[in-house]
Amino acid sequence: MTTNGDRIIKIFDTTLRDGEQSPGCSMNLQEKMEVAQALIALNVDIIEAGFPIASPGDFEAVREIATAFRGPTTICGLARCNDADIDRCWEAVKHAAQPRIHVFLATSAIHREFKLKMTPDEIIHRAVAGVRRAVSYCDDVEFSPEDAARTELDFLCQVVEKAIDAGATTVNIPDTVGYATPAHMARVIATLRDRVPNIDKATISIHCHNDLGLAVANSLAAVEQGAGQIECTVNGIGERAGNCSLEEIVMAMRVRHDYFHCDTRINTQRLVPTSRLLTSVTGMAVQRNKAIVGRNAFAHEAGIHQDGMLKEPRTYEIMRPEDVGFSKTDLVLGKHSGRAALADRAKALGYQLTGEQLQRVFEEFKLLADKKKEVYDGDIAALIQQEIQQAGEDDNEWSLVSFELSSGTGRKPHVRLTLRRGGEEFCEELTDGDGPIDAGFLATKKITGLDLVCKDFRVRSATVGHDAIGEVTLEVEHKGQIYRGSGASTDTVEATIKAALNAVNRIGANKK
Ligand SMILES: [Zn+2]
Structure with a gap:
């Protein structure tokens, strides 16, 4: 609660766990550390840093993040409801100043029958055992009944009550498959608050x-129905x-404070820099018209709107671009710019x-x-x-x-x-390929000896002008799995080779 009685909603960021496990978004350790640093500057309450038992890389990332950042931010790891997962998770998060173990177990009928092959009683038993084991290590334990939105409400209430009894301090209600609607979700949360007798002992999360x-x-x-924590990801x-x-979600609560009467601790001026950082780390751009952080989010094109904006910005603007971290000027650096100016731009960009x-x-x-006169943010x-x-690369x-490359017509x-x-x-x-970029890719493939099929290839100009840096993002398939690579250079062929090597190195890291 704040002094004026508003509720403070906790922001639980899962960019490094749920976000990272989505296709094309995998990050190496160095990249994860960079994102974690940005999340701390953004002032999220909890960082879910990964799923420690999933791979040695995941474990190492969670442990590094837990060790490196000693502030008030809670560092959380995910675990299934079994001893090995929970033990491994604790090994990774125990170094944190504020550690949290997040255990999950599916509860919906379809998951019980087909995935887990367990009866409702067995589910409750397993959930309680998992929460108890986590509580034996750590005071801060979150429990998620996976696929809660499709779980029978009676059963969901039972599981949640038992999990809180066993010591869970946060109960998270996941709509794992994106099936719920707002009125449906409101009813689920209202029912839990109504029917679970010990619900006040835990924070409800969504x-x-x-x-x-x-x-x-x-x-x-x-x-609106009383959830006190939101799980979300950047972009x-x-x-x-x-x-x-x-x-x-953060700006919805900030802008419509008059309606929700709650707020978050988020430093909203870091929203755009953090979004940009994640875009460059993952190579996954947001669409131009994406709310809040898209390039067009604050662009007014229609004459009648522009006229209104000039007379009074609030006619067509519900929030100001600077509130979410759009800088008014794209400062241009040049060869006479010093280290301090560069450090300042790097910070403004989220690094x-x-x-x-x-x-x-x-x-x-x-x-x-x-090479080029004007150096832009991009x-x-x-x-x-x-x-x-x-x-992030090793020897x-x-x-x-x-x-060296030569090519020409015909x-x-x-x-x-x-x-x-x-x-x-x-x-x-070699003399091969249908163009210089293809030739560079084929030569890379030949030297590394890896079977690579290029599935997606994009070149983007980092800034304006014919002399801009070209950013190549590609996706290759290797043994049925997709790997992303990115590279940048003023020479597009060089950027392509770098991007291909980045993907090759991710394949290598995955094999380890
Ligand atoms: Zn999820």
Whole structure:
């Protein structure tokens, strides 16, 4: 509660867990640390950092995040309702100043019968045992009855009551498959508050998926009925159509404070920088007309609107662009700009660089400023992204040494490519492909010896002008799995090779 009696709704960010496990959004350790840092600057209450038993990489990321950030933010790990999962989760989060274990078990009839093959009694027994084990390690335990929105209400009430009895301090109600509607979700939460006798001993949380485009609306409906925590992700990334979008739900409560009488602790001026950071880390851009953080979210085109805006902004504007972190001016840097100016832009873009990182980015910045006169925010974001990516790579990973390429009308391109791995250099020369980009990709494939099928390929200009940095994002399929890679350079072929190597290194990391 705030002094004026408003409720403070906790923001539980699951970008690094639910978001990260969605196709094309996987991140390496360095990238996860960068996102965690941005979430802390955004002032989320809880970071769900991963699912420790899922892979050694997940475990390491949760442990690193729990160890590195010592502030008031709770660091949470996910676990299924079994001893091995919960033990592993605790091993990862126990280093946190404020650790939380989040255990889940499916409760809907369809999951009970087909996935778990368990009776309702067995489900309750398992849920209680899981919560008790988690409580034996940690005071802060969250329980989720997976697919709650499709669970019979009577049974849901029973499970929730038993979980709270066993010590759960937060009960999360997931709409795992994005099936609920706002009135339906409101009824579920109202019923729990009505019929579960010990419900006041726990915080009710809500976790909605966006399969019907209703995740934010459903979450708001739950808040109106007394939910005190919302699970959401930056840019709404997540399984399938994604999760409730953090920026949208936060601004809905902020702008319509007159109606909801609740608020969050979110530093809303960090919303746009955090959204941009996640976009450059995952290569997954938000649509132009995306609410709050899309490029057009505050663009007024119609003459009659522009006229009104000039007379009084509030005629057509329910919030100000600067409230969500759009900067009014796109500051341009050049070769005479110093380190302080670069550090300032990096911060405005959502990055927290160490002194060493800043130095390396500054060196790259100087080289770039020599090549092109004006360096824009997009260019800087691309440089920093490269630095983060490289810092996440180890010696056993592939990197580009050099390439030469010639191509022209009516002949196959010729490429000579040299790559390095573990101190050793590998060179390949070939005349093949339907263009220079294809040739670069084929040579990369040949040297690394991996079976790669390119599924998606996009080149985007990081900023304006013919001399802009080109950002290549591609998706390759390897043994039935999709891997994403991104690379940036003023040379598109070089960016392509870097993106392909980034994907190859992700395949390598996955094998480990
Ligand atoms: Zn989910």
